[in-house]
Amino acid sequence: xxxxxxxxKLRELLGPEFSDEEIAALLREEPExxxxxxxxxxxxxxLRGEIPPLPADxxxxxxxRLEAPGLWERFRAxxxxxxxxxxxxxxxxxxxxxxxxxxxxxxxxxxPLSVREAAGPEGRKVYFVRFALRQPGAKQVAVAGDFNQWxxxxxxxxxxxxxxxxxxxxxAEGTYSYAFVVDGRRWIPDPAADRWVDDGFGQRNSVIxx
Amino acid sequence: MNRKQSxxxxxxxxxxxxxxxxxxxxxxxxxxxxxxxVFRLVYRWLGQKERAEELAQEVFLxxxxxxxxxxxxxxxxxWIYQIALNACRDDWRSRRRRPEARVEPxxxxxxxxPEDSPEAGMIAASEGEALRRALDGLPQIYREALLLRYxxxxxxxxxxERSGEGISNLKMRVAxxxxxxxxxxxxxx
Numbered sequence: 001x002x003x004x005x006x007x008x009k010l011r012e013l014l015g016p017e018f019s020d021e022e023i024a025a026l027l028r029e030e031p032e033x034x035x036x037x038x039x040x041x042x043x044x045x046x047l048r049g050e051i052p053p054l055p056a057d058x059x060x061x062x063x064x065r066l067e068a069p070g071l072w073e074r075f076r077a078x079x080x081x082x083x084x085x086x087x088x089x090x091x092x093x094x095x096x097x098x099x100x101x102x103x104x105x106x107x108x109x110x111x112p113l114s115v116r117e118a119a120g121p122e123g124r125k126v127y128f129v130r131f132a133l134r135q136p137g138a139k140q141v142a143v144a145g146d147f148n149q150w151x152x153x154x155x156x157x158x159x160x161x162x163x164x165x166x167x168x169x170x171x172a173e174g175t176y177s178y179a180f181v182v183d184g185r186r187w188i189p190d191p192a193a194d195r196w197v198d199d200g201f202g203q204r205n206s207v208i209x210x
Numbered sequence: 211m212n213r214k215q216s217x218x219x220x221x222x223x224x225x226x227x228x229x230x231x232x233x234x235x236x237x238x239x240x241x242x243x244x245x246x247x248v249f250r251l252v253y254r255w256l257g258q259k260e261r262a263e264e265l266a267q268e269v270f271l272x273x274x275x276x277x278x279x280x281x282x283x284x285x286x287x288x289w290i291y292q293i294a295l296n297a298c299r300d301d302w303r304s305r306r307r308r309p310e311a312r313v314e315p316x317x318x319x320x321x322x323x324p325e326d327s328p329e330a331g332m333i334a335a336s337e338g339e340a341l342r343r344a345l346d347g348l349p350q351i352y353r354e355a356l357l358l359r360y361x362x363x364x365x366x367x368x369x370x371e372r373s374g375e376g377i378s379n380l381k382m383r384v385a386x387x388x389x390x391x392x393x394x395x396x397x398x399x
Contacts, residue, residue: 058267
């Protein structure tokens with residue numbers, strides 16, 4: 001494009017309100033504005049596109065939505081009656097009970113975690129941790145944690161009791177996260193752990209501090 | 211250079227006064243007066259008629275809910291355009307976070323040039339996405355100037371009237387905004 005054509009194209013893009021002097025000053029200040037202007041103007045125009053007509057009842061639809069009861073009014077009318085409140089209260093109490101049993105009482109349901117301390121090489125301590133899980137009916141139980149890069153270490157069925165699986169793992173001093181894997185697919189935290197952390201996927205991992 | 215107008219000078223202010231007194235029909239007058247401009251802006255940003263209609267409705271509903279926040283320092287049309295611009299950007303950003311829900315603009319998919327092929331349509335659609343991304347990344351003063359000028363189809367005089375800024379200032383913002391937009395596009399296309 002010639003300089004005149006570039007100036008003309010830029011004026012079409014920016015608007016007739018731009019004077020010759022302003023266009024020339026702009027091209028001096030922002031010379032890249034003039035390069036490949038035709039292609040850019042076409043792409044810009046394509047983005048702007050034609051405007052389809054608005055439906056004739058647009059205003060009526062806005063007003064209809066405006067006059068519709070709000071979320072709070074709908075919620076109040078539908079849910080805040082006495083029988084529903086009583087039912088919701090009973091449901092909440094039931095849920096709280098389930099949560100309490102499932103979350104806080106869980107440690108009491110498993111065998112205790114036992115740790116045996118021994119002297120390791122170079123005077124360092126080694127902790128033999130006995131992971132144990134009672135899972136009657138399970139075919140396989142494994143433990144995975146950051147101490148074994150979350151690979152599965154199998155627990156063996158124990159003669160101490162029906163459905164009890166155990167394994168002893170030597171660990172160095174430190175804090176570890178872990179979980180049991182039942183039958184290769186179901187991850188569950190250790191009920192005997194002292195504490196648990198969120199695993200980032202909506203489940204909990206157990207934590208052991210040595 | 212913001213200037214307050216009395217209700218008798220500005221039909222929007224008069225309608226707003228009635229609206230605040232509980233006259234909902236007054237708000238219908240406001241919707242009637244601004245629906246084309248808001249829809250044009252929203253449609254050009256989204257490129258999808260049905261979604262643009264829905265979003266334009268939401269713009270007016272939000273304006274109604276927040277009427278008390280409008281103090282009359284700027285023109286009502288400036289205020290509602292600002293709500294529309296924010297709604298467009300929020301909508302676009304939320305669709306970017308959910309790519310499976312994203313639908314490419316109708317007018318970009320319908321572009322036949324340069325060759326009428328599926329590949330040409332895809333290129334046009336990705337250019338549209340790149341343009342939106344480049345626009346979204348511009349400093350606010352440039353982004354708003356470009357959107358009002360090109361998506362809202364406002365003249366510089368109308369922009370000045372609505373924003374209270376001088377015409378030469380707005381012209382410079384549009385020109386510099388376009389220059390920045392091109393630089394950003396060259397990096398992404």
